[in-house]
Structures are given as structure tokens and as C-alpha cells.
Amino acid sequence: MAVFHPKFFSLLKDYNRTTLAADLAAGATVGVVALPLAMAFAIASGLPPERGLFTAIVAGFLISLLGGSRVQIGGPTGAFVVIVSGILAEFGYAGLCWATLMAGALLILFGLFRLGGLIRFIPFPVVTGFTSGIALVIFSTQVKDLLGLRMAEVPSHFLPKWGAMLGALDTVNPAAAALGIGTVALIVLLRRYAPRVPGMLVAMLLATVAAALLHLDIETIGSRFGDLPRLLPSPALPSLHGVNLDHLVAPAFTIALLAAIESLLSATVADGMTGGQHRPDTELVAQGIANIAGIVFGGIPATGAIARTATNIKSGARTPVAGMVHALVLLLLLLACAPLAKAIPLATLAGILVVVSYNMSERHHFISLLKGPRSDRFVLLLTFVLTVLVDLTVAVQVGVVLSALLFIRRMAEIADVSAITRNLRGDGDSDDDPMSLATREVPPGVEVFEVSGPFFFGMADTFRNAMRGLERPPAALVLRIRNVPAIDATGLHVLRELHRKCRRDGTELIFSGVLPQPRAVFIRSGFMKEVGRRNFHPTIDDALERARGLVAGVDGTC
Secondary structure (H helix, E strand, C coil): CCCCCCHHHHHHHHCCHHHHHHHHHHHHHHHHHHHHHHHHHHHHCCCCHHHHHHHHHHHHHHHHHHCCCCCCCEECCCHHHHHHHHHHHHHHHHHHHHHHHHHHHHHHHHHHCCCHHHHHHCCHHHHHHHHHHHHHHHHHHHHHHHHCCCCCCCCCCHHHHHHHHHHCHHHCCHHHHHHHHHHHHHHHHHHHHCCCCCHHHHHHHHHHHHHHHCCCCCCEHHHHHCCCCCCCCCCCCCCCCCCCHHHHHHHHHHHHHHHHHHHHHHHHHHHHHHCCCCCHHHHHHHHHHHHHHHHHCCCCCCEECHHHHHHHHHCCCCCCHHHHHHHHHHHHHHHHHHHHHCCCEHHHHHHHHHHHHHHCCCHHHHHHHHCCCHHHHHHHHHHHHHHHHCCHHHHHHHHHHHHHHHHHHHHHHHCEEEEHHHCCCCCCCCCCCCCCHHHCCCCCCEEEEEEECCECHHHHHHHHHHHCCCCCCCCEEEEEEEECCCECHHHHHHHHHHHHHHHHHCCEEEEECCCHHHHHHHHHHCHHHHHCHHHEECCHHHHHHHHHHHHCCCCCCC
16 A cells, blocks of 8 residues: 555545535534634644644644544644743744744655554553643643733743742732633533533633623733734745754654654544544654645644544544534634634633643543553653653653663563473473473483573573573584574574584584574574574474484484
8 A cells, every 4th residue: 555545535435425414514513622722722832822723724624635544633732732832932933833844844754654653662651651741731831821820921841830820829810710710610511411512612702701791800812912813824934044953853853753643643542433444654644744734824733633533523523524624614713703812811711721631631541550560650650750840852752762671671581591401391391282392302412492582682691691501512402492483683693602602612503493583584694504404493303303313423414
């Protein structure tokens, strides 16, 4: 199958009126749900609300049109709030744009080089740790607007931020706090008792009307940002003046990695809800194109949105058309409602993001992992703490590397090398095994070692230590590797060292039960030729017969 094969074009041949009706209804529903979220995510990132709307419209349309999932909804997400705000603070909006353009190019390359399937190897504790950490950081960024605190400047780092906000609690605006907390309560109640009602939109509308009728002295979109534009901006590339692209490589990788992880995670969740199967490489290419186009139209980074995708599915979406309809509905709302949006209280949008941060906190998974293996708990907590206190990029890098090291240790612990000729009736060689040595005669002067598990760099020392246990060089050393599914370069190097030692000691090295992957490595590297094909045998009986002939002084071939 081609690397880039959008789902939309695959489904066109079977498209009909019934499917169109379902997609129109679902797209309209999720478009209404996405309206407050798109603005809230942009504001939380430190940008005007229209940036979020531009992203949801342009990038959201392209993600659905070109993506590898039937029902994925794309746009700005909470996971990007921390990243975007950090890049903005250091490099400004032009720096954010160029970092996102570079990230878009990286995503396209990820897809073209078929790296979509590799994202699933990021350990679950790492994903849960950084997702929960992001949720806490988002919540902390909304406390000021939620309570209407009067603060000249809010520190960017977590602990100083909370210190400053706690010190400003005496400046709480009761009206803003009532609207913000009331928004949270109304969304929770509607979700519980009227789940089909778009709670976030209803809460935003009611709070806006209440603030206007009661003439509340609170901060609104209009008071902070002015009027919203009623049209998409003309496409244009951001200026390169004052932008150092070298400094943006790391932020670009962060954006690309986060976009890839969240979009493919969202597509996987959608597969679980619909029984479908997404095309990960196509999805990454689409995400790259969408992020580039979103920036050209004045947006911010975008990715697959799990909550909006789930809403889309529950609303009856059948194909990517629903996602495109969602983007068009947002465009119509921008055209029709932009002048009214300036009255929306910022405390209400903060309340919406408090609910979002609670939903994305992964609290159930977090608690479950805390009850799991100690190594997973350590990775989870370290990723969480680094996300909150240091940086998301550092958290993911450290979490993935640490998980890989712990995995290597586990594999090394599973791998085993046993001298079964010295304990023929032991646990390592059961009589129940038809190929057991316990019922076979091993000639004097022959040693048989069994290797189990992947023969990789993590078990090299285990193997060397086992070989040092030989009291004197035997006439023949049989390595039984029927349970070695794979071997790497280090394992091959260790076996070459063993073969050279055997030749010096006058010992013949014989292999039994070589599986396909190790056999292919032995042939390709020339190791089989070095040892001699006559010393590779499919069964232990053949290997012992070869050893018996050597002991008897007959160098025959079995």
C-alpha cells in the first residue's frame, strides 16, 4: 500500500445520502463543541482567540481531507498549550510559526519514511506521565482568569507561578470567580444529566448573557484582545527577520513529536470505538501538511483531538466528511458570531479549560500505574515531575530513555545460559520435553549449553560468565539455541570471541536448533562459514552425533 493514501478518497466509492446525513449531523455537533475550545486553547497559549479558530478551520479541514483515519478531528489541543506558550515567551510568534513549519516538514518525513508504527513503542507510563503533567500545568495557567486575580505579571515556571497566585488571593474578583466556578459546575451537571447537550457551548453562552445583563465588572475577550476578525487572513509566510532557525530545531522536534504521538493516539482510540483501522503514515503526512497550512493562515500547531474525535463518533460520524463539515461550521460561526465573541468572559473560558485539564489528567491510568511494577511507577512519576517542573521535551526524552534501559534490564534478566550437561535432571531440562537431554547420552568430553531468550548486548556478560565456568576445554562445545529468537551485533561478536577461544583450545564449536533470524545473521556476516556449516545442526541429536564423532576421532559430517 502507498505511504500516503487518505481515507477520504478510499471511502468515496461507497458514499451515499444516508452517510452524508450522518456526517452532516456529526460535523455540525462537533463544530459547535469545538468553538469555545479553539478560542480557549489559543488564549491559554498567550495568543488572541482567533488564532485557535483559524487553526481549527484550516488544519482541521486538511487533517480530515488527507488523514489516515475515518473520523479523526484535528485542531488546537490542550497538550500544545504548554509548548506553544514556552516557545512564544522565548521566540515570539514568528519563532513559533517557523518552528511549526519545520515540525510540519518533519511530520511529512516521518510519514514518508514509514515511522508511524514506531510511535506506539513509546511506553504507556511515559504517555500517562506527560499527559497528566500537562493537565496540571494547564490548570495552573487558568487559575488567574478563573478567579479574576489582579496580577501585573504571572511567572512562567510552575512553583513561582503558584507562589505569586497564592500571594494575590486577596485580589479575587467575586464576579469572575462565580462565573468561572459556575461554568465548571454547569458543564459537569450537563455532562451527567444531559450528555447530548454541548455543555461547554451552553455554559459559555449562558455566562456571556449573564455577564452582559448584570453588567459585571470582569475581563472579557474584547477588553483584552479587541474584536475578532470575521474572515480568515490572507495566506502568507511569517517574516524571517530576527528569527534564528538553528535555535528552533529543538522546539520543532518537540512540536512534531507531540503532534505525532497525540494524533496517532487519538486515531487508535477512534479505532477502538469504531472497529476500524487507521493508516499511521498517511496520518502523519496529513498532520504535517495541515500544520504548515495552518501557520500560513495565521494559526498555531494542530493535532488529532481525542475528546472531539470521541464526540464526532458518538454523534454518528461515518467518514472524514464529518471532520470537514466541523471545520466549515466553525468558519460559518466565525463569519456570523465574531462581533459577539468579544463579550465572552475570560473566566468562563478558564472554567472550560479547567474541565479540559481534569479530563486529560489520566487520573484512572495514573492511579492504576502507581499500583504496578516499581520501575513503571518510577518512570511515570519522573516523567510527570519533569513535565511540570522542567520541560515537556526533557520529560519525554528522559522517560523514553529510562524505559528503554529498564526494558533492556528486564530482557537481560529473562535471558538465560545454563550448562545442562552438569545438571541433566535439573529444572532447566525437563523430562517432559521430547528434546530433553535427560534421556540422551552425552559423550564424555562434550559440554552442552542451552541459551534462552534474545541474544543481545544486555545478556553478553551473562553468557561470558557462563562460559568461564568451564573447568577445562572440552573436545566439543554444543550451543543449543533453539529458544533464541533473535541475535544482535553484540551477541554475534560474543560468539565470534567464543569461536576464536575454542580454536585456540582445540575445542569444536557446534550449534543446535538455530532459528531463522540468527541463521540469517550468521550467513550474512560470514560467521557460519567461519565455524563451518557441518557444525550447524537442526536438532540436538544431530549435534550430539557430530560431537560423538569428534570425540571418537572421526571428523565426519552428519
